[in-house]
Amino acid sequence: MSFVIDGVRKSYGANEVLKGVSLRCEPGQVHALLGANGAGKSTLIKCLSGAHAPDSGTIQLDGEVWTGLTPQRAAEAGIAVIYQHLSLVASLSITDNVFLGRELRRGPLLARAEQRRRTRQALSGVLGPDHGLREDTIVGDLPIASQQLVEIVKATSRPGLRVLILDEPTAALSDREAGKLKDVVRRIAASGVHVLFITHILGDVFDLCDRITVLRDGVVALDEPVGSVRTAQLTEAITGRLPAPRRVAGPASSQRRAPMLTVSGLSGERFDDVTFTTHEGEVVGIFGLVGSGRSELLETLYGARRADAGTVQVGGRTVPRRSSPRAALRAGIALVPGDRARQAVFTDLDAADNVLQPAFGQLGPPLLRHRAAERRRFAAGADQVRLHPADPALPARAFSGGNQQKLVLSRWLAAYQGVRVLLLDEPTQGIDVGARADIYQTLRSEEVLTGRTVVFTTSDPDEVALLADRVLVLVRGRIVAELPAEPLDRNRMLHLSHLGILDPVPTAPQTEGVSRP
Known part of the structure; x- marks a missing residue:
């Protein structure tokens, strides 16, 4: 039986992200889902996993229509998603991760020996006999490629798995590691599981997948068997014809x-x-x-x-x-990192302290606060980046995401010389x-x-x-x-x-x- 997505729509306010997406996955096949950033792939995955509810459309699995999906109901339907950011607990063993939330018990005690036995069995069954992983290994001690495999074993070991969705699974892997993972995916598909494989690497598509669906601007731009698609046709479906935005003027020189x-x-x-x-x-x-x-x-x-x-x-x-x-x-050299919440912004400090953190040593002798110089430096930076509100005493957590980013920019453009x-x-x-x-x-x-x-x-x-x-x-x-x-x-x-x-x-x-x- 097939896994069918029919006419799924999803909007966030006035922004319609999915505009009637339909696709059909067959058991035993690896189905590629492609699209540029903003095409709607992540939103579609969230609708399938129960994280978000679609506004309309249906999701059918083996002839049964599933509506009102929540993460729990999606799991009951046999749908598992493995995201780019893995859900493993680094401080636990492979066995503890595989059985997390569904531990085996004998009375009040954990059946640890039986969990380890089943984990060994699952590792060999999914990854093959030469996988090289021990069930008692702490996950945080494993390289990212092995963690990815453990995540797959965790998903496939749950009873009733019918759909496995893999979100950019080879992005962080070497060619050799990606090849091993693709062997595992082929083995899972051959067992009759529907596999939806989200990727931007076309080499993976032609090497692994049986069918391709391309999303562009929330609609299906291409849906064909892999063997009938040329590379140029595929990239054209992904990119479309992009209008040129108006450029930001720079200094004349x-x-x-x-x-x-x-x-x-x-x-x-x-x-x-x-x-x-x-x-x-x-x-x-x-x-x-x-x-x-x-x-x-x-x-x-x-x-x-x-x-x-x-x-x-x-x-x-x-x-x-x-x-x-x-x-x-x-x-x-200064860096504004991609994850400002975890790597750049001190949310419990006020705006001035966020901006001036690296510059205190430049404002005067150590161990003394030079309030007048600090106020001038902060005001200059706030004006340069158009910070709103330009309140030095306001905690960083009270600013919007865009203004938090302006705090970090001001730190390197104005405060630190x-x-x-x-x-x-x-x-x-x-x-x-x-x-x-x-x-x-x-x-x-x-x-x-x-x-x-x-x-x-x-x-x-x-x-x-x-x-x-x-x-x-x-x-x-x-x-x-x-x-x-x-x-x-x-x-x-x-x-x-x-x-x-x-x-x-x-x-x-x-x-x-x-x-x-």
Whole structure:
């Protein structure tokens, strides 16, 4: 029997995300679900898992219609979802994770020996006899690829599994690890389970999947057997014909600028042999999808991760490879991380303390607070980023997401003196339209770009088109192309980001100076 999604619609306020999505998954097949960011994939998964209720449409499984799904009812229906961010408890063993929430008991006591026996059986049954995992191993001690396999074993060991949904399962894996995972997925599908495989890696689609459905702007843009789809047809279905957004104007300059950030042969966790140069006054976008290594690259430039090879120079001076965030700051490199809630904002501190945290040592002698200087520095930063409200005493948690991001920007653009290279990871993720426009205007302003360069990563093609002078396309940790921003061929950029690992192109020669007059 089939797993059928028929006419599913979902809106959030006035924003209609799913506009009547229909698809049919057959048992024993691996069904690929593709689409660019914002296409509706995540919303559809949430509707299938019971996290969100669709506004209309039906979900049928083996002829039975399921409505009003909650996470518990979805589990009862036999639907399991494995997300990019795994649900495992790192401090527990594989066995304890597999049986979490459904522990076996003999009277008041846990039947630990029986749980371990069943876990051994499940590991071998799902992963094969040579899986190399021990049921008593603490999950936090395992590499991410093995944790992914444990998550699959956990899902498949629950009774009545009929649909397994995998959200970007190979994004964080090496080719060898991804190959092992695909063998496991094939084995699960062969057992009669419906497998829905969400990915942006086209190599996985052609290597593993039997059928493809592509979502674009909340509707099905393509639904065909894999064997009947050409690569060009697939990428066209994903990208569509994208209208060009209006660019954010930057400072006018016709002169050549000196190199500011020079990266040569840099290798590290999930990226390899990255080489590029940025110049004073230039904004460079690094476009990469999930698993491209974009965050790891910025964190390595900032010294939060160790580089394995290569060099980084700021203004012609080499930054030590065994660097740290403190050393990076001394060299003039600052980072605005992608997860501001956990990595950047001190929610219990007030706005002034958030902005001024790294700058106290620059405002006067240690162990003394220089209130007048602090007020002036905060006010200048708040004005520069258009902070609202510009209240230094307001706790950071009281600000909107966009204004929290402005607090972090102000920290490096105004409060801390000496930043020459500003790195931003997904700078407007989860930010409203008004705050996004303010941030773009700030980053493109002459005040910010004088004496600085800005490098940002994003998976949003509009953000690249609006903000960057040029764009580097990063695929599986390698720069596969450099594209000019005026005019930016966004369809080609998206095509390369999906196919670059299969069809690499030489990196264009480095642009000298600022590419915009």
